[in-house]
Amino acid sequence: MTEVKGTGRVKRGMAEMLKGGVIMDVVNAEQAKIAEDAGAVAVMALERVPADIRAQGGVARMSDPDMIEKIQAAVSIPVMAKARIGHFVEAQVLQSLGVDYIDESEVLTPADYKNHIDKWEFTVPFVCGATNLGEALRRINEGAAMIRSKGEAGTGDVSNAMQHMREINGEIRRLSSLREDELYVAAKELQAPYELVKEVAQAGKLPVVLFTAGGIATPADAALMMSMGADGVFIGSGIFKSGNPAQRAAACVKATTFWNDAKVIADASRGLGDAMVGINVADLPAPHRLAERGW
Amino acid sequence: MKVGVLALQGDVREHMAALTACGINPVEVRRPSELASVDALILPGGESTTIAQLSEIFGLFQPIRDRISAGMPVYGSCAGMILLADSILDAKDGQKTFGGLDITVRRNAFGRQVDSFENDIVFKDGSDDLVHAVFIRAPWVERIGSEIQVLAAVDSHPVAVRSESLFATSFHPELTGDHRIHRYFIDEVARPALEKVK
Numbered sequence: 001m002t003e004v005k006g007t008g009r010v011k012r013g014m015a016e017m018l019k020g021g022v023i024m025d026v027v028n029a030e031q032a033k034i035a036e037d038a039g040a041v042a043v044m045a046l047e048r049v050p051a052d053i054r055a056q057g058g059v060a061r062m063s064d065p066d067m068i069e070k071i072q073a074a075v076s077i078p079v080m081a082k083a084r085i086g087h088f089v090e091a092q093v094l095q096s097l098g099v100d101y102i103d104e105s106e107v108l109t110p111a112d113y114k115n116h117i118d119k120w121e122f123t124v125p126f127v128c129g130a131t132n133l134g135e136a137l138r139r140i141n142e143g144a145a146m147i148r149s150k151g152e153a154g155t156g157d158v159s160n161a162m163q164h165m166r167e168i169n170g171e172i173r174r175l176s177s178l179r180e181d182e183l184y185v186a187a188k189e190l191q192a193p194y195e196l197v198k199e200v201a202q203a204g205k206l207p208v209v210l211f212t213a214g215g216i217a218t219p220a221d222a223a224l225m226m227s228m229g230a231d232g233v234f235i236g237s238g239i240f241k242s243g244n245p246a247q248r249a250a251a252c253v254k255a256t257t258f259w260n261d262a263k264v265i266a267d268a269s270r271g272l273g274d275a276m277v278g279i280n281v282a283d284l285p286a287p288h289r290l291a292e293r294g295w
Numbered sequence: 296m297k298v299g300v301l302a303l304q305g306d307v308r309e310h311m312a313a314l315t316a317c318g319i320n321p322v323e324v325r326r327p328s329e330l331a332s333v334d335a336l337i338l339p340g341g342e343s344t345t346i347a348q349l350s351e352i353f354g355l356f357q358p359i360r361d362r363i364s365a366g367m368p369v370y371g372s373c374a375g376m377i378l379l380a381d382s383i384l385d386a387k388d389g390q391k392t393f394g395g396l397d398i399t400v401r402r403n404a405f406g407r408q409v410d411s412f413e414n415d416i417v418f419k420d421g422s423d424d425l426v427h428a429v430f431i432r433a434p435w436v437e438r439i440g441s442e443i444q445v446l447a448a449v450d451s452h453p454v455a456v457r458s459e460s461l462f463a464t465s466f467h468p469e470l471t472g473d474h475r476i477h478r479y480f481i482d483e484v485a486r487p488a489l490e491k492v493k
Contacts, residue, residue, distance in 0.1 A: 003414040010411040013306075013431050013470050017340045017373070020304040036387060039349060041304060041342040076387045076402060077342055078432065100408035100432070123409045250352075257303050257349055258325070 006123030011145035014101065014125055015209035018042060018078075018146075018232055022222065022253050023211070025049050025236040028067070029074035031245070038249035042078040042100070044234070045071040050107045050154030051237035051276065054288070060108040062090040068097055080127070085293060086112025088121075095124040101146070102126045104139075106293035107153045107236075114295065119143030129213065131164045131291055133171035137192035137200070140208060147206060149230070150291040151214015154237050156278025158215045158224065160291055165212055165228040175201040214291065217242070217275045219255030219268040226259030243273030296485060299324035299333035301359075303349040305341020305374060309469035313477045327358050335368040335485040338375030340431070340467050343402070344387050346374060356393070363395040366492050368460045368485035370477075376463035377402055377434055384437060396461045397440025404435040404452070404465075416466075418455065419446050420479050427473060428454070428466035435465055460488035 021041030026032040032043045047063045048056065062083055072079045078100035083090035085104055090111075094102050104117050106129050119126040120143035129150035130136035136147045149168060151161030171190070178186055178201060187197040199207055212225040213234035222233045233256055239249045251268035258264035281289070300310045302323035314321040314337070321337075324330050336359070338346070350356040363369060363379075371379040378393050380400040405412070411431045418426040426447070435452035439445060447455035447464070454465040462484045468476035 003412045005410060005412045007413055009413060009429055009470060010408075010431055013429055013467060014408055014411065016306040016309065016470065017342070017431060019306060019308070019341070020302075021342060021345055036344060039345045041345050076385060076390075077344060078408065095409065098407045098409055125408065253345070253349070254352065258353075 008145070011125035012208050014078075015127070015146035018211075019209060020257060021232045022249075022256050023080065023232065023234045024239055024249060025234075026071060026240070029070045031240055032071045032075045032079075034246050035239070035249055036075045036077050038246060039253035040077060040249065041232070042080055043071065043075060044080045044082065044103060044236070045099075046082055049237040049240060050290070051156075051241050052154075053107060054154040054279075062087070062093065062108070065093065065097055068094075068099065072098070082108055083117070084108040085110040086115050086117060088117045091117050091122060091126075095122055099124065104128050104144075106150060106290045110293050116142050116295075127211070129291070129294060130168065131294070132167045133175075133200070134190035134192045135294060136168060136206060136210075137190060137196045140206070141193050141196060144208065146209050146211065148211040148213040148234055150294070151212065151216070152281045152284070153214045153290050155215045155281055155284070156217040156238060156241075156276040157281045158217070158221045160281050161212050161214045161216060161225060162228065164291070165225060165230060168210065169229050172200055172205060176204045215281070216252075217278065219251045219265055222252045223255045223259035223265050226256055232256065238276055241276035243275075248272050248275075296335060296481070296489065297322065297333045298335045298337065298481070298485070299329065300337045300339055301346065301350075301355075303353070303355075304345045305339040306467070306469060307339050310337050310339045310372075313469045313474050316474050317477050317481055319481065324355075325353065327354055330355060330358055330362065334489055336362070337480075338369060338371035338378050340373040340375065340469070343374040343377040343392075344390055346378060347391050351391070356391070359393050360395075363393055363461070366460050366488060368480070368488045369395070369462070370480040370484065371463045372467050372469060373431065373433055373465055376400060376465050379461055379463050396456065396458055396463060397443055398436050398456060399438035400434045401437045402434050403432050404437075405430055405433045408432055414449070416447050416449060416454070418476070420483065424475070426468070426475060427471050428464075428468070429470045430454075430466050433465045457484060460484065
């Protein structure tokens with residue numbers, strides 16, 4: 001055969017290499033370097049972290065290409081960037097900039113309330129959010145090469161991320177327990193393609209890497225998500241909205257690797273200063289809940 | 296033979312599965328005591344900056360260097376190749392490697408993720424069979440020392456190299472389900488090297 005780029009294997013394989021790692025939101029080159037020095041496996045370049053998007057309101061869009069390029073020039077680790085749900089032109093722009101992964105993200109204001117991006121059309125891989133298994137499989141069917149549980153971004157409240165991880169993994173366990181002739185109805189109920197449902201039922205896991213995101217603010221939060229079966233962690237506002245970003249970032253990296261060693265997590269949690277203030281998800285009015293974006 | 300996979304970050308699971316398929320019962324290595332218990336080690340794919348940093352924090356960096364100098368057989372894929380190189384280019388400021396292989400490796404040499412690719416390449420283990428190779432933000436070898444043997448190349452850039460006890464590929468055989476590269480490490484690199492130490 002001849003050399004082929006953008007195959008399913010290189011897209012999904014890229015996410016395999018990020019496993020056991022922390023991906024951090026950064027808004028400038030200086031933060032990107034702090035994240036890299038702290039041991040981040042990748043950075044997510046965006047203009048405002050979710051907590052600020054939430055506070056300032058308005059329409060949130062793809063970041064300025066200049067800002068993304070400055071971050072690409074500053075670090076040697078992969079650089080990801082966000083496109084609005086369904087905004088395939090933003091995704092084309094990000095691909096032309098050579099970003100390593102595109103997050104089709106509910107944190108930005110959706111561009112299409114019916115359709116997501118046809119991700120098979122791209123050479124660059126995509127990560128998409130999901131709150132349950134059906135949503136994860138619909139995204140994979142559209143070409144997503146990595147899934148993250150959504151959580152509720154910009155809150156510092158880990159409860160939704162927890163709920164989404166339990167939901168996704170609970171539904172996977174349930175599928176594995178079904179008879180083969182029951183998978184047709186399961187696919188109907190999940191609103192997901194039968195072939196993917198069957199694959200998940202047989203493998204007992206998603207066919208792509210599953211990270212977690214939304215509301216993770218402490219080393220213990222990161223370790224909690226890993227023990228719920230996440231392959232790795234996205235931390236958005238939790239680091240650079242805290243008192244001591246460099247130290248907190250390094251602490252979250254340690255806790256993600258040693259998620260099952262409470263002594264390491266305890267040491268990593270010492271003297272970190274103030275965590276981000278946070279908002280209880282329950283206090284958020286329904287229209288301000290980002291996790292509900294995605295169809 | 297007890298083979299460990301350095302399990303600080305990266306595609307540890309895939310290497311564990313490949314070793315198991317080769318009839319080895321592998322162990323994950325995160326602590327110095329776990330390192331001390333293995334005869335050979337695999338450095339997985341992942342982020343070389345993250346793996347090097349976690350190795351230092353958790354007291355594995357110097358012990359791994361010492362074991363490499365003492366002749367422990369090691370195989371590194373992608374990030375693992377970077378970690379085995381004596382010198383690296385396009386590195387993060389101050390980025391350290393375990394070293395041991397007298398080579399200079401350029402990080403992300405084939406480009407960014409949009410340039411990641413797969414292809415069949417010739418693996419010169421005596422058979423010249425084709426191996427399906429997956430390159431993900433892959434490095435290549437830019438300089439080789441006099442003792443280094445080149446086992447595969449892409450556009451004249453070495454992508455598989457070995458010394459007596461150390462072996463590195465810039466591609467990921469652990470992602471293909473074809474275990475010949477892992478078998479090569481076990482049978483042609485690790486076993487002879489361990490026999491010699493005995």
